[in-house]
Amino acid sequence: MSRSITRWWRLPLSLFVLYFFLGSSAIHALTMNELLNAPTMSPKQFANYFEDFKFEDRLVFDVQSPQQFLSKRSGDCIDYAVLADHVLKHRGYQTRLIRVEMVGLDVGHAVCYVQDDRVYLDYNNRKYFFTLTRSGPTIRQVATKIAASFNANWTFAQEFAFDYDDFYKRIIHTVVKIEPTSADPDVVAKK
8 A cells, every 4th residue: 555655646746856956047137248149130039038927017117127026027118118129129120119108098118119020019018929929110000009909099199219228218109190100209200
């Protein structure tokens, strides 16, 4: 009897030990250095690193340090967008940070738009196979696409810059939905 009991618990114990050691190595904290030095970093590859990250709702439009975001494996859209912007710019991509304010939801949403590929990286899509969303290049086009993904209407959208060195957000352009498209600063700048 004691021999059969001994055999019975060996398998679960072995599976637990295997999971503990393999699981803990598979969930190591990513580092900024790993992201910046990945040999073939692309927007799609960047997005793939974040499939298992958790959403953390914070009440302020503030950015976590990359070390905090990567070690906690949780954050929100602004953390993800700013990190994507930083890493992809380092790799030579032309990126823009866009934030959209939506009516009725009392929520804003930030993404990193990659001009080279005409796509944006959206933290809400990190768990899906299609982690990149195609969009036209203007702030208005990106805002319309983002608002549609929330089944919402947008009021204004901003392109902004963020610098990890001084943790400072700087507004570059603002587009108000009810103003004519011809007045949009990123359209006027191209003329």
